[in-house]
Amino acid sequence: MIAKPAQQTAKALTRPTSVGRGMTVPGLGFLGALRRGDLEQTLRGRIVVITGASSGIGEATALQIGRARGEVVLVARSTDKLERTAWAVNSSGGTAHVYPCDLTDLDAVGVLAGRVQADLRHIDILINNAGKSIRRSLCLSYDRFHDFQRTMQLNYFAPVRLMLGLLPGMRERRYGRIINISSIGVPTRVPRFGAYIASKAALDVLCDSWQAETQHQNVRFTTVQMPLVRTPMISATTMYDRFPVLSPEEAAAIVARAIVHSPRRVSPPIGSVAAFADSISPEIMDRLRNVGYQLFDDSSAARGEVDGTDSPLSAEGRMFAEITRGVHW
Numbered sequence: 001m002i003a004k005p006a007q008q009t010a011k012a013l014t015r016p017t018s019v020g021r022g023m024t025v026p027g028l029g030f031l032g033a034l035r036r037g038d039l040e041q042t043l044r045g046r047i048v049v050i051t052g053a054s055s056g057i058g059e060a061t062a063l064q065i066g067r068a069r070g071e072v073v074l075v076a077r078s079t080d081k082l083e084r085t086a087w088a089v090n091s092s093g094g095t096a097h098v099y100p101c102d103l104t105d106l107d108a109v110g111v112l113a114g115r116v117q118a119d120l121r122h123i124d125i126l127i128n129n130a131g132k133s134i135r136r137s138l139c140l141s142y143d144r145f146h147d148f149q150r151t152m153q154l155n156y157f158a159p160v161r162l163m164l165g166l167l168p169g170m171r172e173r174r175y176g177r178i179i180n181i182s183s184i185g186v187p188t189r190v191p192r193f194g195a196y197i198a199s200k201a202a203l204d205v206l207c208d209s210w211q212a213e214t215q216h217q218n219v220r221f222t223t224v225q226m227p228l229v230r231t232p233m234i235s236a237t238t239m240y241d242r243f244p245v246l247s248p249e250e251a252a253a254i255v256a257r258a259i260v261h262s263p264r265r266v267s268p269p270i271g272s273v274a275a276f277a278d279s280i281s282p283e284i285m286d287r288l289r290n291v292g293y294q295l296f297d298d299s300s301a302a303r304g305e306v307d308g309t310d311s312p313l314s315a316e317g318r319m320f321a322e323i324t325r326g327v328h329w
Contacts, residue, residue, distance in 0.1 A: 034253070034256060034257050034260060038260045039064070039065075039068040039070070039256050039259060039260055040068040040069055040070070042259055042260045043065060043068050043069070043070035043071070043259070046070070046071070046124040046125055047071045047072075047073065047120055047122060047123050047124050047125070048065055048070060048071065048072045048073065048123075048124070048125040048126075048127065048259075049072075049073040049075060049116065049123055049125070049126045049127065049162075049166070050062055050065075050072060050073070050074060050075065050127045050129055051075045051076070051103060051127070051128055051129050051130035051158075051159070051162070052075070052076055052103075052129040052130030052131065053072075053074035053075055053076050053082060053085055053129070054074070054076035054077075054078050054081035054082050054085060055076075055081065055231065055232055056229070056231035056232060056233065056248050057129055057181060057226070057229060057231060057248050057251045057252060057255065058074075058076070058127070058129040058130065059085050059248065060247075060248035060249050060251065060252035061127060061129070061251075061252040061255045061256070062074060062085055062088075062089050062096065063085075063088055063089060063092060063252070064252045064253070064255070064256045065089070065094055065256075066088065066089035066090070066091075066092040066093060066094030066096065067092045067093065067094070068094070068256075069093045069094055070094050070095075071094065071095040071096075071097075072089060072094060072095070072096050072097070073096075073097045073099055073116055073120070073123070074086055074089075074096055074097065074098050074099065075099050075100075075101050075103070075112065075130070076100065076101070076103075076130065077100060077101070077102050077103075078100070079098065079100045082098045082099075082100060083098055086098050097116075097119075097120070099112060099115065099116060103130050103154055103158040103162075104150070104153050104154050104158065106153075106157060106158065106161050109158055109161040109162050109165070110161055110165055112162070112165075113161075113162055113164075113165025113166055114165060117165075117166070117169055122169060122173060123166050123169065123170070124170070124173075124175060124176065124177065125176075125177040125178075125179070125259060126162065126163065126166055126176075126177070126178045126179070127179045127181065127255065128159035128162070128163075128178065128179070128180045128181060128203070129181045129255075130154065130158065130159075131154060131155050131181065131200075131233070132150060132151050132154045132155060132196075132233075133151075133193070133196045133233050133234070134147050134151055134193070134195050134196055135192050135193055135196075135237055135298070135299060135302055135328070136192060136195075136298060136302040137191065137192050137293075137298050137302070138194070140298060140302055140303065141194075141195075147195050148195045148198075151195045151196055151198075151199045152195075152198075152199045152202070154199075155196070155199035155200060155203065156199045156202045156203050159180065159203060160203070160206065163178060163210075167210075167214070167219070170214075170217075170219050171214060171217045171219055174217050174218045174219075175218050175219070176214070176217075176218070176219035176220070177219075177220050177222070177259065177262055178207065178219070178220070178221050178222070179222045179224060179255060179258050179259065180203055180204065180207060180221070180222070180223050180224065181224050181226055181255070182200045182201075182203065182204050182223045182224060182225045182226065183196065183197060183200045183225060183226060183328075184225050184226060184227045184228070184267065184268060184270070184271050184326055184327055184328070185197040185200065185327070185328060186200050186201045186204060186225055186271075187225060187267060187271040187272070187274045187275040187278075188270065188271060188274040188289075188324075188327050189274075189278070189285070189289065190289060190292065190327060190328060190329055191289055191290070191292060191293035191329075192293070192296075192298065192302075192329075193328065204223050207221040207223065208221070208223075211264070220262040220264075221264070222258045222262055222263055222264060222265070222266065223264070223265045223266070224254060224255065224258055224266045225265070225266065225267040225268070225271050226246075226251055226254070227245070227246055227268050227325070227326025227327070228240065228243060228244075228245045228246065228326055228327065228328045229245060229246045229247070229248060229250075229251045230245045230246070230247055230248065231248060234328070237299045237301070237310070238299070238310045239296065239299070239310055239311070239312075239313045239317075240328070242313050242318060242321075243321050243328075244321065244322065244325045244326065245326075246326070254266065268325075268326050270324060270325065270326060270327060291320070292320060292324070292327075292329045293329075295314065295316055295317045295320050295329070296313075296317055296329045297310070297311040317329075
């Protein structure tokens, strides 16, 4: 039984998240309009697993599924936060199941895959949303190999372990949808995010390979190269307060479209342009990325300054962020 949280908490779970200083990122048109009832019809009889479901994009997506009367398995470390999200999902007409799990513990991830299938009989849709981001330049990373290990552990090995546990059932039933919340940083290859985008790129490429093996079994992989979203993951970089970003609700709307349409890849226009430009002239893109690198500093958190302050965003930096909307520099 899930206890009902205070009314104030319930409102906090459902109210829209504001977008930084009124600036929004074009992005909700990636897949066209979602007709009323499309998500509800797609989810009928299906069970969805969402990792990182206690906050941000995962929580907002769970609420979208709840409003569509879907059934969702909520996975994250914090039981209390998951139970609050579950209460909101159930209150909106959906069905939520809480499965706390430390996704950095790969043995625990294996147990999780077995438990949810034993308890619920089948899993139809997996949304690999949980992730860890590190924004730190190369010059500050020489003695921080653990950053790369920890990022790869959560962003790559955890979803791989979970998919290895769930894919046999999907292939046997000849239905499965896996949606990976990747990053616009993969096609744009931004500086300071080497550890993060490498882990995301690894998952993207792996699932491209797996798609070739499961196409005939009606198992589909979707990569969502998400623009910058206002979540707790970016809060340590205060200059992002003045960047154009998506709200978690806007990001969840993109995920909902991915659930319904099952595209292979979803990326904002700048991602497609950057990937094409890189294929034509990597040197030009190197110079452009270097401009971005020099316009923005490492955060005080990245420098290890507990009480430090971040450099103010210059007029040039603000203009560059506007031109490259959605890219996390």
